[in-house]
Amino acid sequence: MSDYRYADDVPERHRINAGRLWTSGVATAVIAALVAVVGILVARGLFRVPVLAPRDHGVWGDARTASYALMAAVVAVAATGLMHLLSVTVTEPQRFFRWIMVLLTTIAVLMPLTLADAWSAKIGTALINLAIGGTIIAILSSVAAAATQPLRRPATPAPTRAWDEEDTATRGYGR
Numbered sequence: 001m002s003d004y005r006y007a008d009d010v011p012e013r014h015r016i017n018a019g020r021l022w023t024s025g026v027a028t029a030v031i032a033a034l035v036a037v038v039g040i041l042v043a044r045g046l047f048r049v050p051v052l053a054p055r056d057h058g059v060w061g062d063a064r065t066a067s068y069a070l071m072a073a074v075v076a077v078a079a080t081g082l083m084h085l086l087s088v089t090v091t092e093p094q095r096f097f098r099w100i101m102v103l104l105t106t107i108a109v110l111m112p113l114t115l116a117d118a119w120s121a122k123i124g125t126a127l128i129n130l131a132i133g134g135t136i137i138a139i140l141s142s143v144a145a146a147a148t149q150p151l152r153r154p155a156t157p158a159p160t161r162a163w164d165e166e167d168t169a170t171r172g173y174g175r
Helices: 018-044 065-087 093-113 117-146 165-171
Strands: 014-016 148-150
Touching: 014 018, 014 065, 014 165, 018 065, 065 117, 093 117, 117 148
Parallel strands: none
Antiparallel strands: 014 148
């Protein structure tokens, strides 16, 4: 039996540029921290919602503002690690990444709503979490696509079948 090999039979292989992915992940961490700070400033400064600190602590709040921004950065770095892990282990890493991150963001949005606090603080914190999660998902999804490069396969010749000369001569064909 002949062994034909078509170009479509070879699975597409990808290579992730880890350096670009991780430097972009660090940049995403900085952006996520800034989104947290902007969200807190908008909630506390514009809408007078006491997010993460009592109202008498002012627009910047207290040390919780810095730790909240730092936590957003840590989540972005962890998400970069998740994307890298998925990129080297599963077939459609971006699809799995988006599903995992959307579900984690949903949890982060719902958690503040279960706390015993004023509704304005609950909703403010939930919206900030939504903005942070959405930012991380959007940036890392596009960055991962840019950092993933298909490996070039050697061109495979068109399938052919070599006829056995001896077989043709014995049947009387070819003379």
